[in-house]
Amino acid sequence: MTGIAAGLTGFAVLLGLMAIRIPIGVAMLAVGIGGYGLYTGSGPLLAFLKTSTYYQFSTYSLSVIPLFVLMGEFATKAGMSRALYRTAAAFLGHRKGGLAMASIGGCAAFGAICGSSLATAATMGQVALPEMKRYNYSGALATGSLAAGGTLGILIPPSVILVLYALMAEQSIAKMFIAAMVPGVLAAVGYMVAVAIFVRRHPEDGPAGPRATWPERLMALRETWTLILIFALVIVGMYRGWFTPTEAAAVGAFGTGVLAILHGGMRLDGMMACLRGTATTSAMIFLILLGAETFNAFLAQTRTPMLLADAISQSGMSPMWVLMAMLVLYLLLGCVMDSMSMLLLTIPIFYPIIGGLDFGMTREDTLIWFGILAVVVVEVGLITPPVGMNVFIINGMAKDVPMWESFRGVLPFLISDVIRIGVLLAFPIITLGLGRLLG
Numbered sequence: 001m002t003g004i005a006a007g008l009t010g011f012a013v014l015l016g017l018m019a020i021r022i023p024i025g026v027a028m029l030a031v032g033i034g035g036y037g038l039y040t041g042s043g044p045l046l047a048f049l050k051t052s053t054y055y056q057f058s059t060y061s062l063s064v065i066p067l068f069v070l071m072g073e074f075a076t077k078a079g080m081s082r083a084l085y086r087t088a089a090a091f092l093g094h095r096k097g098g099l100a101m102a103s104i105g106g107c108a109a110f111g112a113i114c115g116s117s118l119a120t121a122a123t124m125g126q127v128a129l130p131e132m133k134r135y136n137y138s139g140a141l142a143t144g145s146l147a148a149g150g151t152l153g154i155l156i157p158p159s160v161i162l163v164l165y166a167l168m169a170e171q172s173i174a175k176m177f178i179a180a181m182v183p184g185v186l187a188a189v190g191y192m193v194a195v196a197i198f199v200r201r202h203p204e205d206g207p208a209g210p211r212a213t214w215p216e217r218l219m220a221l222r223e224t225w226t227l228i229l230i231f232a233l234v235i236v237g238m239y240r241g242w243f244t245p246t247e248a249a250a251v252g253a254f255g256t257g258v259l260a261i262l263h264g265g266m267r268l269d270g271m272m273a274c275l276r277g278t279a280t281t282s283a284m285i286f287l288i289l290l291g292a293e294t295f296n297a298f299l300a301q302t303r304t305p306m307l308l309a310d311a312i313s314q315s316g317m318s319p320m321w322v323l324m325a326m327l328v329l330y331l332l333l334g335c336v337m338d339s340m341s342m343l344l345l346t347i348p349i350f351y352p353i354i355g356g357l358d359f360g361m362t363r364e365d366t367l368i369w370f371g372i373l374a375v376v377v378v379e380v381g382l383i384t385p386p387v388g389m390n391v392f393i394i395n396g397m398a399k400d401v402p403m404w405e406s407f408r409g410v411l412p413f414l415i416s417d418v419i420r421i422g423v424l425l426a427f428p429i430i431t432l433g434l435g436r437l438l439g
Contacts, residue, residue, distance in 0.1 A: 007304030010035045014295070014345075024341035025287035030400045032294030046159070049299060056293050057286065060246065061238065063166055065185070066224050068158050072114040073274040074191035074256035078264035080227055081123045084109040088222040089131070090212040097199035097206035099135060100145035101192045103128040107149030108188040109224070112156045112231050113256060117339070117382055121390045124434045125397045138205035139401030141198060144409020147390040148191050151379040154339060155183035158234060160285070161378070163245070165371045169351045171364065173245040174184065174238045179368050181235075183376060183424060190420050194217060194412040226263075230255040240437060285340065292344035299349065312353055319357035320425075326350055327421070330377040331384065339378040347374075354373025368435070376424065380417045383410045405415040 010031050017027035037045040075081075088102035088109070095101065103124060111120045125146050132142040152164045154161045157177035166173040199206040212220075230252055238248040247427040260266040266274075312322055326346075333342050356364050385407055395406040424430055 004302065004304050004307045006035065006039060007299050008296060010295070014308070015143055019212055023287075024345075025289075025291040026283070028288070028291030028295040030296045032291065032296070034368055035298035036294070036301060039298065040273040049095065049294075052293060053290065056290060059167075060175075062286075062289075063263070064163055064173070064246045064249045064276055065160055065285055067246065067253050068160055068163065069116075069281045070274065070278040071158070071249065071253040071256050072116055073277045074253060074260045074266075075110065075113040076119065076123050077266045077270050078256060078260035079276055080113060080224075080264075081110050081127050082108065083097060083125065083220075083223040084227070085127045085131075087217075087224050089209070090217045090220040090334065093209040094427035095196075096203055096208045097141065097195040099128070099132050099137060099193045099209060100141050100199075100206055103132070103145050104149040104191045104195070105150075107146070108184070109227070111153035112158070113148075113227065113252070115378065116160070117150050117153035117390060120153035120394060121146060121393050124149065125394050129394075135145045135207055135209050137207070138202070138409075139398060140282075140405045140409030141195070141202075141205045141303075142409075143391070143394045143398050143401050143406040144411075144413060145191070145195060147383050147388070147394045147406065147410055148194075148413035149188075150394070151382045151391045152184060152187055153399075155180055155187060155375055155379055157181065158249065159375075161303055161343060161375055162371070164285075164289075164340065165343060165347060165375065169367050170348045171367055171371065175368060175435055176371060177235055177326075178239055179372050180429055180439060181373070181432050182434055183420070186423075186430070187376070187379075187417075187421055190416040191413055194416040197415070198412050210405055226255075226259055230259075253260065287291060288341060288344055292348070295345070296348040304349070306352075306400075308349065308353065319359050322357060323354065323359075323373075324425070326354075327373060327377045327425075330374060331381060339375075342378060342381070348373075353372065359428070361432075365428070365432050369431050372431045373421070373424055376417075376421060380421075383413065417432065 014027055017030065018024060033045065036048065066165055068424045085102060085106040088105035089099060092098040092101045092105065106122050106128065107120050110124060111117070114120050114123070128146060129142060153159070157180050159180065162176045163173055164181055165171070166176045184360070195206070196220070233255070234248045234252040235244045237251065243251060260270070330342065330346070351367060355367055357366070359366050359369075361369070382388060388407065388410070391406050391410060395403050398406070413438060
C-alpha cells in the first residue's frame with residue numbers, strides 16, 4: 001500500500017469510529033497507534049510512545065490551557081453573565097429586537113472571559129431566555145440570537161481554540177489574540193445588524209422593551225468595570241510583554257476567582273466544583289491532543305501531508321482557490337464534528353500547505369490570517385444543520401420551541417457569517433491591521 005493510500009485509509013477508519021460514537025481523542029489514538037505500528041513495526045511504535053507522550057505534556061506552553069479554562073469556570077460562578085446582559089439590555093433593550101441584540105452583546109463580552117462557545121451559549125441562555133420570553137419574543141429570534149451569539153466564545157480572545165492553533169502552527173499566542181479582536185467585533189456587529197433587519201421585516205417577533213434611564217445605565221456599567229479591567233490586563237499585558245501567555249492566564253484566573261468570591265458568593269464547594277470542571281475539561285483537551293499527536297505521527301510516516309502539499313503546489317490551482325477549498329471542507333466537517341477535534345485533526349496537514357503558498361504576505365501573517373479564517377468557519381459549524389451544537393443546547397433550554405424553529409432562527413446569522421467570511425477573505429488587513437498598528 002502506498003503512503004497516501006495508507007493515510008487515506010487511516011482517515012476512513014477514523015471517520016468510521018467517530019460514526020459509531022467513539023470519542024474523537026480515543027479514535028485518533030487508536031488509529032494512530034494501529035497505523036503507526038502496522039506501517040513501521042512494534043519497535044519504532046514503542047519508541048515513539050515512550051518519548052512522544054512525555055515531550056507532548058512536559059511543554060510549559062500547555063499550562064496556559066487549564067488556566068484559561070479555570071478563568072471561564074470562575075467567570076460563570078461570579079455571575080458575570082447576568083451583569084453583562086443587564087448592561088447590554090440597559091443600552092439596547094428599548095429598541096425593536098433590542099433584547100436579542102443585548103444577548104449577542106452579552107455573549108461577546110462573556111465569551112471574552114469564558115473562551116468556550118458552548119459554555120457561553122448555555123450560561124447566557126439561562127439569563128436571557130426568560131427575559132425575551134417575558135417580552136413575547138418569538139422562539140426563532142430568541143433561540144437563534146443566543147445560539148449565534150454563543151459562537152463568539154471561541155473567536156473573541158482569550159480563546160482555548162486560538163491557543164491550540166498557535167501552539168500547533170508555531171505562532172505567537174498574543175498575536176493570534178490581537179488578530180482575532182477586529183473579526184470578533186465584526187461578528188458581533190454583523191449579528192446585531194442581522195437582528196435589526198429581521199425585526200424590520202417581522203416587528204412582532206422582537207417587541208421593544210422599556211427605555212432605561214441614564215442613571216440605570218451607569219449603575220449597570222459600574223457592575224462590569226472590573227470585568228473590563230481583567231480583560232484589558234490579560235490582553236494588553238500579554239501583547240506588551242508584561243506577562244507571558246501563561247502568566248496572563250494566571251492573572252485572569254486569579255482576578256475572576258476574586259470576583260467569584262466577592263460578587264458571586266462562591267464558597268469552598270463552588271471552588272471545588274470549578275476545579276473539578278477545569279480538570280475534566282483540561283483532561284478531555286489533553287486526551288484529544290495526545291490522540292492528534294499520535295494520529296499525525298502516523299500520517300507523517302506515510303508522508304501524506306507532504307505528498308498532498310506537493311500535489312497541490314503542482315496542480316496549478318491559485319492559492320485563493322486552495323484556501324477556499326479548505327474553508328469549504330471545514331464548513332462540511334463542522335456539520336458533524338466539534339470545533340476542537342476538527343482543528344486538531346486538520347491543522348497539521350493544512351498549515352504546511354498554506355504556509356508554502358504565496359498570498360503576497362509573510363509566512364507568519366499568512367498563518368495568522370488562515371488561523372482566524374479557520375476559527376471563523378469552525379464557529380459557523382456550531383449553528384449549521386444538521387448538528388449545530390449551539391442550536392441543540394439553546395433549544396434544549398427553550399422547551400416550548402420546536403427544533404425546526406430554532407434552525408430557522410439562525411438563518412439570518414448564517415447569512416451574516418457568509419458575508420463576513422467573504423470580507424475577511426478579500427481584505428486580510430482587517431485581520432492583520434491591528435497587530436501591525438500595535439507592533
